[in-house]
Amino acid sequence: MTGKETIVELISAEKIQQRVRELGTLITSDFAKTNKMIVICVLKGAFMFTADLVRSIEVPCHIEFIRASSYGSSIQSSGKVCITGTIDIEGYDILVVEDIIDTGLTISRINEEFRKCNPASLKICSLLEKPAVRKHPVTIDYLGFSVPNRFVVGYGIDYAGKYRQLPFLGTLK
Ligand code: 5GP
């Protein structure tokens, strides 16, 4: 694949926006009683989802960023996860926002690292999950959509750095 990929729409921009509002409403009611909320965006893939989601969350919160990478520019997982970024989360109610949970390796590693830092609570929100290939079991507290085991791009999610700007989700053909 060398820059001539065709993108087939999987989930429209309208459907994404509607689901984001629903998730925002759920999260708002679950976090209503805290004044120590931190939303942590897992870069780079979750940047667009996080930006839309926080506008639907009606609870005061801090917004922070970490970087997790396992894919490089290939479409195969390297099996290793590199996490960068430091945030003091002790005593805070944490919402981690991810783009895709595939094998579950990345989010399990993030979960492990964060739990060592004694947050008051820790919940996970993912735009997408691929249920067919979970190797590391994780509880996804808030899920946008389940998708088939295909390579997905758009709405923040890339292939070799491309297609992040698309307002919809698609698969590569
Ligand atoms: P996991 O560690 O759960 O196997 O993989 C999670 C990460 O792999 C995601 O956060 C994402 O960065 C990447 N990934 C998994 N599936 C896809 C996909 O279909 N498209 C893209 N662009 N990245 C994916």
Ligand code: MG
């Ligand atoms: Mg990710």
Ligand code: MG
């Ligand atoms: Mg990527």
